[in-house]
Amino acid sequence: MIIAYSTAPNETIANEIAHYLINEKLAACVNLIPQVKSIYHWDNKIIEDNEVLMMIKSEKSKQQNLIDALVEIHPYET
Structure with missing residues (x-):
């Protein structure tokens, strides 16, 4: 198993992303x-x-497909 983290701008x-995955x-x-x-840099600010x-839980064999x-x-x- 793997755990991938990503953020989204709102719930x-x-x-929608969670349901798709x-x-x-x-x-x-x-x-x-x-x-x-x-807190991050974007456009020099x-x-x-x-x-x-x-927090996305998946199988290691699906890692690249998940990223894509x-x-x-x-x-x-x-």
């Missing part, structure tokens, strides 16, 4: 942890955002 999007059998379970404060943390799906469906640029 609606996190919920479960429906596609890329995750066995996704825990949504609301109200995570993220320090940004503070409230986000939702997704997140890159494809996630709204963030990186």
Whole structure:
């Protein structure tokens, strides 16, 4: 088993991503942890955002497919 972490800008999007990953059998379970404060560099500025943390539980054999799906469906640029 693996646990992957990703954030989403809000609960609606996190919920949509979680349902997609479960429906596609890329995750066995996704825990949504609301109200995570993220501080990061973006466009040469320090940004503070409230986000939702997704804790994604999956099989190691599905790791690359999970990563590929997140890159494809996630709204963030990186």
